[in-house]
Amino acid sequence: MFEGMRRNAKIVIYIVAFVFIAMMALGGITSIFNPKPYVGKIAGTKIHYSEYSQYLKNAYAARVQQNPEEEIDDKVAKEINDQTWNQLVDEILINKEIKRYRIKATxxxxxxxxxxxxxxxxxxxxxxxxxxxxxxxxxxxxxxxxxxxxxxxxxxxxxxxxxxxxxxxxSEVQVSETEVEEDYFMKNNKADAKIIFFDPKKIKEFEVTDEEVEQYYEDNKEEFKLPPACKYKFVKMVIQPSDADNNLKKAKIDSLYKKVTSGEDFAAVAQEFSEGPSAPKGGDLGYFTRGRMVGEFEDVAFATNVGGISEPVLTQFGWHIITVIDKRKTESGEDEIRAAHILLKVEASDETKENIEIKAADLYEKAMEKGLEKAAEDFVYQVEETREFAEDANYIGGIGREESLIKFAFKNKIGKVAEVIKLQNGDFILAEISSKIGEHFQEFEEAKNKIKRDLENGKKLSIVTLKAEEFVEKFESKNYLSEASKEGWEIVEGEGITTDKFIPKIRKVEELNKAILEMKEKEFTELIKDENGVYLAYVEKREKPDMEKFEVEKEELMAEAQTTAENEHLNEWYKELKENAEIEDNRSAFF
Known part of the structure; x- marks a missing residue:
């Protein structure tokens, strides 16, 4: 009996998986876009559609088995797709290395x-x-x-x-006893200190003129050199509910309104039909004051009498029916109500999504014939343009993280239309290369705000450095802390400071930490300066490493250090392996 159930469950899962992959393929509108004959290429190995589809079916089936209640929306589908692709990349690259190293299991x-x-x-x-x-x-x-x-x-x-x-x-990495001993010493060499922080942000009297900003730009032109860059003109086709989708939900909410106004229990109807997170509680939202809910919902809720039921109201979340359970005043005198609601979300139906996909395909065909802008005019779509992006970018302003589009832009000429991309949220992007430029300088208008900020920070740092130098000249060291407080400089307390520890409010200043650890108790360091300010530290307490304890724990520490070093080396090796591999990812044209 149980075996039969297991077999049937597997059949159901694989049928669902097959339908899921077929729908994903439709999402790519494969036959219309006529993409490359393979989904991708990993270090010379072509991944064909049928092969990758099977990988996806298996991954989807496994996901359904592990999480049978999970809703597979576009976000989860993309997650499964990405995980499957990454596993395949890993498998192929590792198998090639196994062959290269001539490794065999005896x-x-x-x-x-x-x-x-x-x-x-x-x-x-x-x-x-x-x-x-x-x-x-x-x-x-x-x-x-x-x-x-x-x-x-x-x-x-x-x-x-x-x-x-x-x-x-x-095995390529070996940790020495000296390295472990140095690491132990560094981690256990500690100090507590009070640090006078001469903060540049306290400097208010300074000026940076427009002439100074322009002069800096001209004198440091190389600083503003940018690598070759591209731009896209693009159309975004947003997945959103159609009028038919809204009318369908409106008819449903009207029928529920009749139920609850005809005497049916509001909480029971909410539990059965509401699509909001409060449904299991009969739609109960608890108490809330004004400003907690979206305007349309709030206006109706506060206008409804206790025990009353509102007519359906539309918000950005969907259609609501609201009932007010109680009204009262808060301690501060604000109106507060306790309400419950029935929510029906207005979302794009499968038919609506399919229609948008078909429009995306039609737009792609027209764009291939006459260019994106003219095609968009025919379809009454708005054309936008991205910001410049370089070849090593991982993000295109206006579009998002689409590695395939970045690669496409630098491999093709101006006017070339990329295949339709389906974004993680389900929207579609059709993009045409609109601009390509070689090495160039950032325009002054784009750079001037940052230049001004940098010059301002530089001036403030120069002024605060001078003030810090005057401070140590003016006062005796025994009075540094008290005088610093009088002058309004912040005194930061650092406990258990080690070479690499971040000090609150100061962060990690390697030179400061090192100077503190070189001092004896009850001594001040010299002035230490970095780009964020100037520091003067008083060492209150020192804790030296117990090297006898190190000798006792040495073997265990060396084993831990070896394991850590091996894992770090392995991770770096794999990262480099993946970065150096030629990987062509055409999935967006298929799924």
Whole structure:
């Protein structure tokens, strides 16, 4: 019986997954846009549509099994798509490295792993006694259950080459005792200090003229050199409810209004039909004063009598029916009400979304024939233009994070129309390269505000530096703290200061921390300056490292340091591997 249920569940999941992928493909309007014949290329390996669709079906089915109640909206769909793509990139790149390093898992390697099972295997209750892994139970199942043994061996054979590769990469780094000792010393060499902060923000009397700003721009032109850049003209087709969608919800809210005004229990109707988060509580929103809700909702709610039921009211969240449960005054005399509501959200239907997708396809065809601006005129769409973006940008102003569009812009000529992009929120973007420029200088008008801020900050820092120097000349060190308070300079207290610790309000100033740790108790440092201000520190307490304790803990510390260094090295290795790989991602044209 249970096996049959499991089989049927799997069939349902895969049917749903198939429909889901088919709809995603429709979202890409593949046949209309006639995209490249493959979804992507990873380090020379082409990923074809049928292959990637199967990966997505499997990923979607797994997601449904893990979260059967989850609604798969556009955001979740994109998340599944991105996770699947990233896993595929990882798999292909790692497998190529396994071949390059000529790594093979021997029978001896597999036996070792069988004898030392993975943590998730050890966590299986059937392999435990008193919540602890029982090797004897595990071994009995391994010997008696051929299916489990075959499955686990296959899992090991698949995973082990990757593990061996990672071990090979990790072996490239070796932590020395000297490094660990220095790290221990640095972390345990501490001080408490009071720091006089000569803050440039306190300087109010200064002036930066327009002439100074212009002169700085001319004298430092190289500072404003920008790399080659592109711009797009684009049309955004927003997924929003149609009149038909709104009319459908209006008819539904009217029918619910008849129910609750004909004597049906408001809370029961809200629990059954409301689409708001308060539905399980019968729509109860609790008490609220004016200013807590959107205007349309608030006006109707406060105008409704206790026990009364409002006619349907439309807000940005949808259609509401409101009933007022209680009215009272707050301690400050404000009106406060307790209300409940029934909410029906007005959202774009599947039919509306499909119509917008078809319009996007039609616009794309016209844009290919006559250009985006003329095509947009025919369809009465507004054309916008992005800001300049460089090849290493990860964001296009006005559009968002669309890596494929950035790559497209730098590989094609002005006037070239990119395939329609479906954004994470479901909207569509059709873009045409409108401008390309080589290395150039940022225009003065664009740069002047930043130049002025920088010059202002520079002047304030110069003035505060002079004041700090005058301060140490004027007073004896024993009076620094009291005189600083009198003059209005902030005294920041830092506890447990180490070489790399951030000090509250001051952040991390490496030179300041170092100077504090070089001083003895009851001594002042010299003036320390950085771009954020000038500092004068009084060392109240010093705590030197216990090197005898280090000797006792040395082996454990070295093991921890080695593990940390290995993991950091592995992460850097993989990051570099991915950055250097040629990856072509055409998914947006398909899904």
């Amino acid at each position: 029978d001896e390697d597999i036996i070792k792993r069988l004898q030392d099972p993975y943590d998730d295997i050890k966590a299986i209750p059937d392999f435990q006694t008193d919540s602890l892994f029982d090797y004897q139970k595990y071994n009995e199942v391994l010997l008696q259950n051929e299916n489990f043994a075959a499955w686990y061996e296959m899992r090991i054979r698949t995973a082990l080459p990757r593990e061996l590769l990672f071990e090979e990469i990790k």
